[in-house]
Amino acid sequence: MRSVRFILLGALVFLSCNTGFPQETKPYDVKEHYTKQEVGIVMRDGVKLHTTIYSPKDTTKEYPILMQRTPYSSKPYGKDKFRSKVGPNEFLMKEGNIVVYQDVRGRWMSEGVYDNMRAYIPNKKGKQFDEASDTYDTIDWLVKNVANTNGRVGIWGISYPGFYSTYSLLDSHPALKAVSPQACIGDFFFDDFHHNGAYLLSYWRVTALFGHEKTKPVSEPWYKFTELPSKDQYQFFLDAGPLQNLDKYYKEDNVFWTQLKEHPNYDEFWQKRGIIQHLKKIKPAVMVVGGLFDAEDLYGPFETYENIEKKSDNYNIMVFGPWSHGDWARTKKRQAVGNVYFGDDLSRDFQKNVETTFFNHFLKGEANGKTGLPEIQIFDTGKKEWNSFESWPPATVEKKIFYLSEDDALSDKTGTGYSEFTSDPKKPVPYSEDVKMVFTPRKYMTDDQRFAARRPDVLVFETSDLTEDVTLSGEVLAKLKVATTGTDADWIIKLVDVYPDDATDTQETQDHLKMSNYHMMVRSEVMRGRFRNDFSKPEPFIANKKTDVNIKLQDIHHTFKKGHKIQIQVQSTWFPLIDLNPQTFVPNIFKADPSDFTKQTHKVYHDSTVEFSVLK
Known part of the structure; x- marks a missing residue:
């Protein structure tokens, strides 16, 4: 009996070392x-x-x-x-x-x-x-x-x-x-601080990290991050108003803030910094x-x-x-x-x-x-x-075009007419429904987009329930045909995976949400309309004239599974992820005045398309 106990003890020692039994390990020093x-x-x-x-x-x-x-x-x-x-x-x-x-x-x-x-x-x-x-x-x-x-x-x-x-x-x-x-x-005109010419306001606090120069070697920080009076970033930036009002937080000694303000376009300053x-x-x-x-x-x-x-x-x-x-x-x-x-x-x-x-x-x-x-x-x-x-995008992808058609449909058939919405800089669409002050945004990249889909200033186009899996691999290219009553506008495209009703929660699901009908953002991007033809040469829109705006979204590899829906959302504010476009053309938005910010009506025509790379 004693020998059996020793055999069992030996087996337990072996298992604890090799099969995941809890064991004390000394931290690596x-x-x-x-x-x-x-x-x-x-x-x-x-x-x-x-x-x-x-x-x-x-x-x-x-x-x-x-x-x-x-x-x-x-x-x-x-x-x-x-x-x-x-x-x-x-x-x-x-x-x-x-x-x-x-x-x-x-x-x-x-x-x-x-x-x-x-x-x-x-x-x-x-x-x-x-x-x-x-x-x-x-x-x-x-x-x-x-x-x-x-x-x-x-x-x-x-x-x-x-x-x-x-x-x-x-x-x-x-x-x-x-x-x-x-x-x-x-x-830096397409990463971090800018996306297609739009300024990433959500990175504004990070400006302190890069903008303050030092004169000698130091072992402690020579810069200080701005202390803000609010924990609600949406309300803070809305109350702050135009970008020029943020000058009180960063003076001339912040070199990077000055560079951002003085170079709003993709000029030689930014071009030569690209690698x-x-x-x-x-x-x-x-x-x-x-x-x-x-x-x-x-x-x-x-x-x-x-x-x-x-x-x-x-x-x-x-x-x-x-x-x-x-x-x-x-x-x-x-x-x-x-x-x-x-x-x-x-x-x-x-x-x-x-x-x-x-x-x-x-x-x-x-x-x-x-x-x-x-x-x-x-x-x-x-x-x-x-x-x-063996290559990217995969050799077996084929292009497939969907139209932003009538009746909120994402369809393989072109439509007629247009959908329209009113964009008000005083009531911009949030990029997240979370109320907090973030240093740099992260979580929103997969956030539930139901809160946005239910706003009148967000257009929604979606397929019916998919009857088979659809895998998108590579870039997504939106070719919008738009018009605005103003002379400038931002255009935001979001690609969304709409989950079925029977989707189950996980331990990561926020308390106020359910994964049932979850609208997962798969990819999103903004195009500052003034740069639709040339990032170095901004130009206004002609009011009420139908105009092409193309937006390339970064590559994806995502299967929209059977029973899910593919959805496209279109909007013109995304706050305070990006700064507010006055919707009135001004030479430099960093220097725009409060009177420049105006409510405008935007149209998206139903012959607008989104081009996907579908894996065969």
Whole structure:
């Protein structure tokens, strides 16, 4: 009997170690496994950039270097202060890599002057510098001065560090072998602060982060976020009135606020800060990562992958999951965006099986491109499953056109006449029914749109219940034919998945909602009407004249399942996600007066179309 007890005890110990029984595990201590040094690396013009280097204590091996360049601080500062985690994920951290963080020029402990989205300089001479040269000079120093390195370097980053990751591909150092731009900014006139010329008012508070310059290295914030008198952002911005009234919060010392106001159009200032157009003849391996519900940087990742694919002959793959901004770097078990749940361990699985595989292959392995990873790995946000393709958009898609027809129908037959609505800047359509003050918006990307569909200033066009699954893969292009009684207007298009009545709630469903008849926003976009023909040359509408306005929505991969409906919503305000259009043409909306804001009637003609890419 005693031996049986020992056998059972042994079996339980084995099971607890191997099959998920609760067990005590010691948290990973970076300080126990890594040494840390802080250095100032001198750039070609003499400016020193603060750089923190974490090296594995096991010096019997050689390691590649994984680097991130950031404007958000390489904290904590001090040789005895360590990050709780280093590297892109815990798997790469625990297996051992030399991990480097650098404050970019003009930020935190680095010297120099910061330039928001610093322009790239081709064919640099002498001491000319940009972020590409700063990256090159840093890598050159690291491979020559850091011990126990195998001479290979990888770079990763999310959001702004994703932009610096993309930048490293230009004039790249020979030691740079693998780069993963993630949620990477591609162009500030289409990412983050602008969408097709409309100013993202919801990012206004972030202006403090980028607009205040410093004169010397600092280890503590030199900027301060604005304290606002309300917790209701809709009411705060409505009460604030025209954008010029926000000047009292940001004075001339906020360089970025001044730049936004002085450059309302896509002029040379913004054009030269774009990085997409420079992605040619790229040599390092690239893995672009993005979230299909990233409210901040969705344009950048798609454009980065597509431009490299067209203009280079390197290893170049793309991963898009059902994530909001940076979700893939987190470890939350249940992956959801707002009310919509997509599955368990999606981020952890990406980190372990995709991200780690990519970097290990090119930095520790054969580096021959045979990673076993698909060219395109993208999540079907309707079926809630991963799919793989050899190209993007998939080779098997075909274009299908739907009309915004009579009787609120989304139809394959053109209609006659028009639908109209009155747009009042004093009563704009909210982008969310949540009452709160957000730093940057995220959840709205999958929010229930019933509240909007029930407003008289939102037009709704939808199919009948689908009799079979319909998978849309790639871009959505709306070709509106409109007219307005005013001389300017914004046009917002939303693609919505209308759930059936028997849809069940999940633990993410907000208390005041039901998933029955849920109107899930799949994709949305705005076009500031003045830019309908040219982003650099705004022009007014001619009142009451039928006019074409085309709106490209960012790519999707979503199955509208049998029993669901495909819905399109059209509106002209989306507040305070974007600022209010006066609906009277003025040269610069940042300087519009209260009297410029007028109520207008807008028409959408029934020969307007939405073009989908349908997966066969």
